[in-house]
Amino acid sequence: xxxxQITKRSVDAIEPxxxxxxxxxxxxxxxxxxxxxxxxxxxxxxxxxxAEGRTRRLTVGVCGRLTPDAAxxxxxxxxxxxxxGEDPVQDAHENRRAPTVAEFAAIWARQDVTPIDHPPLLxxxxxxxxxxxxxxxxxxxxxxxxxxxLRGPHGHFAI
Numbered sequence: 001x002x003x004x005q006i007t008k009r010s011v012d013a014i015e016p017x018x019x020x021x022x023x024x025x026x027x028x029x030x031x032x033x034x035x036x037x038x039x040x041x042x043x044x045x046x047x048x049x050x051a052e053g054r055t056r057r058l059t060v061g062v063c064g065r066l067t068p069d070a071a072x073x074x075x076x077x078x079x080x081x082x083x084x085g086e087d088p089v090q091d092a093h094e095n096r097r098a099p100t101v102a103e104f105a106a107i108w109a110r111q112d113v114t115p116i117d118h119p120p121l122l123x124x125x126x127x128x129x130x131x132x133x134x135x136x137x138x139x140x141x142x143x144x145x146x147x148x149x150l151r152g153p154h155g156h157f158a159i
Contacts, residue, residue, distance in 0.1 A: 003027045006034055006044075006068045016040045032075040034063070044071035048082045056089040 004010055006026045014024070016036050023045070025033040035043045042063035049055055058078065060071045078088055099107070 001025055004034075006032070006072070008068055011042060011063055011068060014042070016042075026072065029072055029075060029079075031079050032060075032072055035059075044068070044075065046075045046078050048079060050082070050087045050090065051085060056087065058089055058092075 001023075003025045004027065006024070006028075011034060014022070014034070014036055016022070016038055019038050021038065022036045023033055024036070025031075031046055031048050033045050033047065035045045037043075044060040044063065044066060045057055046060055047055065047057045060066070060075050060078070063071075066074070081088060
């Protein structure tokens with residue numbers, strides 16, 4: 001496991017390996033590193049162990065779009081979240097599996113659901129009054145936070 005001081009100069013000087021990928025770790029921040037792929041792509045990465053002890057690796061950003069200092073700062077925030085017990089990789093997986101607003105609206109249309117607090121998102125009149133799909137159908141529900149907006153017939157959330 002090679003350790004280097006990750007700076008603009010050191011990142012620019014690293015040549016890609018002939019095959020596979022090369023990982024170099026920062027001497028300043030434990031868990032922060034640089035991944036260099038055979039094709040020449042260089043990315044800043046964070047590696048950590050979650051609460052179950054599983055090793056997780058997450059891309060912070062691509063070199064050139066982020067400076068080493070900005071990437072280190074972002075990595076420091078990610079590692080602080082891990083220290084608080086969060087798992088950024090697991091959160092990303094859950095967000096990808098979350099239903100889109102269109103899927104959420106289709107479930108809502110099949111159920112006896114009442115809008116609560118009538119947020120601006122649900123104030124237009126598409127196919128069904130209060131049906132959000134035509135406006136924001138492709139967005140993920142977890143990003144928009146619609147779950148607390150809808151309540152089922154017995155006071156439970158629709159999903």
